[in-house]
Amino acid sequence: MKNDSVTAPQGFLAAGLASGVKTSGKPDLGLLVCPTGATAAAVFTTNKIVSAGVQVSREHLKSRKAYAVVVNSGNANACTGKLGLANARKMCVLTADHLGVEPQEVLVASTGIIGHQLPMEQVARGIAIAAPLLSDAPKGGLAFSQAIMTTDTRLKKAYRELRIERTPVRIAGTVKGAGMIGPNMATTLLFLTTDAAISKSLLGKALKEAIDSSLNRLTVDGHQSTNDTALLLASGLAGNPTVRSLSRPYQRFRKALTELCTDLVHQMALDAEGATRMFKVVVKGAATRADAVKAARAVADYPLFKCAVHGGDPNWGRIICAVGSSGVSLDPGKVSCKLNDLYVFRNGTPTDFNPKEAARIVSQREHTITIDLGVGRASDFYYGCDLSAEYVHINADYHT
């Protein structure tokens, strides 16, 4: 089996196991390690209340190199006060001790329920057992991917290869996230590895750009969590001339990274809590790009429209209602709406479309809604998914 996990790029080891943080006995602790030290970049939640892990990782990113990431699922270690912060630091210390590096060279992330203290005995034992299991084989990467899942029903990973000045370079990523997904950023936890040699500033720029047009364009329920973290580690072992300018090699790397992230977004949308379908909302004819984003997001976030998609119902009136309610500039007499290529509303008037054809489009696994606001030339898009009774069941019963 060809390795397409986070250990596929050269220079990465990973492990994952069930430490007992989750009472279900499912995997809940992962280690991702770059023994030679990686250049690291990150994007974090903009929520003003952030988890202890986010606070600690923000500090540790100032180190020149990152040697490891330690992650737990089943407990967010958020809203846990000073003890929570001490526990996140302790996770870095324990991991650093096993690897022989400094605690500031370890990044940490958590996901799960908010407001409960981490069971540190289990976490410490988990780290101790995971360290000797670290492997660059697919099983290491897959175990890590499993360990970060919460309500995800499917393991999510993506892999890309490209050439930078004729040298093969690899990028891999894994993500968890099924609910509490709204920009910025629609991630929950995303871990990316690459063996490209690239400067720290360009690595950060590429990550930000890739996320802006992929994970930050997906909404499941419109809110971002206290824990959202995207980490990109670059081992530099591919041997390419180090990318240090906004040259063609940089653009190729950024493009491949964006494609990989977009691949992960599709996996997330289709595995969103209770989701059975996804859609892309394209808004054009907008006065500004900000308006286009706002209108597209209003549709993707609108519960009534999400329910209609779940029912396979081409209820385009709810699309127009959401756009009008979003506050963007539009010309009511020029607004148009298409489901894939089928016009249902044109210049402010319903068309004589075939309802069966419209229902068939909306019932597909993926479809595209295009709205023209009729006032300008700007456009942008958003991804969304349907809202099902299953979403409610999952989220009404999560805690107790």
Add this chain to the structure above:
Amino acid sequence: MKNDSVTAPQGFLAAGLASGVKTSGKPDLGLLVCPTGATAAAVFTTNKIVSAGVQVSREHLKSRKAYAVVVNSGNANACTGKLGLANARKMCVLTADHLGVEPQEVLVASTGIIGHQLPMEQVARGIAIAAPLLSDAPKGGLAFSQAIMTTDTRLKKAYRELRIERTPVRIAGTVKGAGMIGPNMATTLLFLTTDAAISKSLLGKALKEAIDSSLNRLTVDGHQSTNDTALLLASGLAGNPTVRSLSRPYQRFRKALTELCTDLVHQMALDAEGATRMFKVVVKGAATRADAVKAARAVADYPLFKCAVHGGDPNWGRIICAVGSSGVSLDPGKVSCKLNDLYVFRNGTPTDFNPKEAARIVSQREHTITIDLGVGRASDFYYGCDLSAEYVHINADYHT
């Protein structure tokens, strides 16, 4: 039976019946008439795409007096282009003809599905049959209330009496609205009658103030429809000295009107599509009142929290997550949260609360969440309701 319907204030007649707009055969056409002519005030949706009824009523409000309101349910007459606009005008003409008034003295409102043309034959016949049924008895007011319902499961009405300079004055109201409810304004359709004598400008001011602290503080699914309309008709027949200044009589009237609207808001929240519970989110310690509203609304709109309430689950972490995600100023080390009087989070740290007590509170028909942001002295509130699988069922199957 004491009349507490919209015909309770002196000078109002009403009727309602099934005209055939709804294929279900349920009531769908209502007339509300003030034969002596009423002073009228209105608040409309701020959606940029508005129904034909809203466009026509906006025009007709410029008339000195309003003699009637004609309403249909089952069809929103929105996104229906020029034909839709002609049909809304036609509803006013037909009503005016039966009453012997001018079309501009008739207001019109519609609610129901967006994007379908009104079946005008049924509407015309309905108006013709309703006109001779107009009555000032309770049955007239109740038939009108029934005729405006869509997915509402309960008829909603409220009634208040007050004295203005020793003269008894009556206010009555009826509202429909169960989904597509978000500010501004959380109404869909609201019709208020009063026999108070009050100037047109103060009537408008009182209505706006009452709605701002009642219907504009309720969110069911965060969006306002294309059709939201609140109309307040004052016959002036109570015989009180006409209210013409911001005096104590005005304040008493505004207060009674606000209480009546708040009563209707509770009825709406508890009858929201699929809702079984409602809650009030109070935010205090905010830097500005706008921040308090924003944070309170973020909690009330958050699907994950709404699901938790549905499950009777005191998942306060989702409250804090929503507040942090809303972008308002806060001090993470000072944020606190109470469920009714029970602190679950205090100064950034979870309390040692009794989970059974917390679950009992959240499982009540109504409860209050109080959040202190720890940065200022401003406060405000929002109403919300739980999100159930039933909401999805209702809205996935509405169209087809």
